Amino acid sequence: MVKDMSGELAIHHLGGLGLGPNAFGRDVANLAIYRAFARHGGYERLHMLTSARTDAASITAALAGPVPLTTAIEAGPLLDLGRARQAGTLFRGKADLSEMAWARRGLMNDSAYSLVGLIHTIAPPLTREEIAQASLAPVHPWDAIICTSPSVHAAIRTMFEGWTDYLGDRFGGARRPMPHLPVLPLGVELDEITALADRPDVRRQTRERLGLAEDDVLALWVGRLSFFEKAAPQPMFRAVEEAGRLAGRPLHFALAGWFAREADRGHFEAAARAYAPSATIHWVNGNDADQLGQMWAASDIFLSLVDNIQETFGLAPVEAMAAGLPIVASDWDGYRFTIRHGQDGFLVPTLIPGAGPPSEALLRRHLGRIDTYQAYVGQAAQYTAVDVGAAARALAELARSPELRARMGAAGRQRVRETFDWRQVILGYRALFDELAEIRRAAPAPASDPRLNPLHGDPFADHRSFATAVAGPDLRLSVRAGVDLAHDPALTSVVELDSFGEAWRAPRPELARLAAQIAESPDIRLSDLVGAFPPDRRARVTYGLLWLCKIGVLDWR
Numbered sequence: 001m002v003k004d005m006s007g008e009l010a011i012h013h014l015g016g017l018g019l020g021p022n023a024f025g026r027d028v029a030n031l032a033i034y035r036a037f038a039r040h041g042g043y044e045r046l047h048m049l050t051s052a053r054t055d056a057a058s059i060t061a062a063l064a065g066p067v068p069l070t071t072a073i074e075a076g077p078l079l080d081l082g083r084a085r086q087a088g089t090l091f092r093g094k095a096d097l098s099e100m101a102w103a104r105r106g107l108m109n110d111s112a113y114s115l116v117g118l119i120h121t122i123a124p125p126l127t128r129e130e131i132a133q134a135s136l137a138p139v140h141p142w143d144a145i146i147c148t149s150p151s152v153h154a155a156i157r158t159m160f161e162g163w164t165d166y167l168g169d170r171f172g173g174a175r176r177p178m179p180h181l182p183v184l185p186l187g188v189e190l191d192e193i194t195a196l197a198d199r200p201d202v203r204r205q206t207r208e209r210l211g212l213a214e215d216d217v218l219a220l221w222v223g224r225l226s227f228f229e230k231a232a233p234q235p236m237f238r239a240v241e242e243a244g245r246l247a248g249r250p251l252h253f254a255l256a257g258w259f260a261r262e263a264d265r266g267h268f269e270a271a272a273r274a275y276a277p278s279a280t281i282h283w284v285n286g287n288d289a290d291q292l293g294q295m296w297a298a299s300d301i302f303l304s305l306v307d308n309i310q311e312t313f314g315l316a317p318v319e320a321m322a323a324g325l326p327i328v329a330s331d332w333d334g335y336r337f338t339i340r341h342g343q344d345g346f347l348v349p350t351l352i353p354g355a356g357p358p359s360e361a362l363l364r365r366h367l368g369r370i371d372t373y374q375a376y377v378g379q380a381a382q383y384t385a386v387d388v389g390a391a392a393r394a395l396a397e398l399a400r401s402p403e404l405r406a407r408m409g410a411a412g413r414q415r416v417r418e419t420f421d422w423r424q425v426i427l428g429y430r431a432l433f434d435e436l437a438e439i440r441r442a443a444p445a446p447a448s449d450p451r452l453n454p455l456h457g458d459p460f461a462d463h464r465s466f467a468t469a470v471a472g473p474d475l476r477l478s479v480r481a482g483v484d485l486a487h488d489p490a491l492t493s494v495v496e497l498d499s500f501g502e503a504w505r506a507p508r509p510e511l512a513r514l515a516a517q518i519a520e521s522p523d524i525r526l527s528d529l530v531g532a533f534p535p536d537r538r539a540r541v542t543y544g545l546l547w548l549c550k551i552g553v554l555d556w557r
Contacts, residue, residue, distance in 0.1 A: 008047065009047070010090045011092070015052055029186050038073065039069065045073075046072070051077075056074055088433070092115075094118065097143060106452050111440050114436040116145075119312065124310075146182055160181075188322050188416060202298070206295070212252055217301065220303065241279055242392035243392045256295045302327050321412030345398075471542065476524065479519045479522070505544035514541070
């Protein structure tokens, strides 16, 4: 039973919530999580902190489903962390917590709320560095980085152990700090996918359009068509070709996706002709939701032989199980967590080289900015072997037996209903948030020094030695001789360049009134001017007065 310790949740999201064409998996997954929190989380209120210019109504429209939301949605800027304290948990769909932890300390205190991040990939070196910074930042046991599968958890824990061992050896410390690393999967909206898949008329019409006979078998791939970040297509084409020979008739294979680079279309088509000359290959626009829904209805088997370290969880096979399709997938990362071999489908063995040269050189070329990240993971994937024979045999066995397809498809759908439907998954998220809140409440008050990250401190503190003087309360201000306040361009908004950065200072009409006050009282102290304003406005007033000094309206001493 999940304890209802907080009826609110704050979400930290860079950018807008819309998904354009060729959306990355992490963006699709994050939007799905936000929707799950709104639809199934049982929250009274969600605070969406975003860098986009949007409002609560727009966010509500993006998160709502077929049933109106009972959760109230509120919008706020990214730095409105008071909402996080109000909610008790700040969730973000990224895994780097370091700067968020320093921001929490700088604006409040370490125990003001829990920080929860989510791992989408652990292959990029920069991402690994960002995650590892949690060992150096004010991250505590009431904070967590969610791993989406046991494979990810094992890999990231090994990374933290190696990193903290190095820190201990380097600095002589006994502690080996790392964040809480719970395992929680991603999910799918089972009812929505089931409704798309269970449409006999759509199945018949789509298969007729593709030229399939009633007893033809159609295998389906869904996802980005990227040989350097997802899967090399040659093993899948060869497996489909061999499965056709084993089954006694050629298979159809539909690739519903989009090309990471349009130039790759020709490469994929040439590989299909070479490795699957007898199979009929269909290219489907995976950006078209209607076409994708039709493919869930029309297909018989889901095939995904991913081979890339960029992958960690893999939503598409879970979606396929929700659609009632049996799976043939590589025994790789999160796939072995979501798919039960022999029950929901077949896991195909994979093989990678042992550690050491030349793989270290592959990494060093990327770290040295010689190769791109895509080149790094793409070249590494060339040496991940997927057992083509096992894949072909699995496809053929499913192709020969409608009964096996139906039995495995039903088992997969039931697994989604019990484990990967968002209604179930979100219970695990809420239980985690409640557990972190209990830890936070029971913990003694943590240390709060230094207040800011010494590496990323206040720019006017870090660079105070650059200037002749620092503005203090006794700074004296006067209007420069010859300045006509009534007509000066700095106060009359006639120069477009003067608007740069004005969000951080008092508005221009207010600065004009202050300049007039200074003209009446030459050498007035800065503290006398800003002291008349509420505390939360004084910094912007000070910035505005210094801008008038910068622009030549005021003198100071």
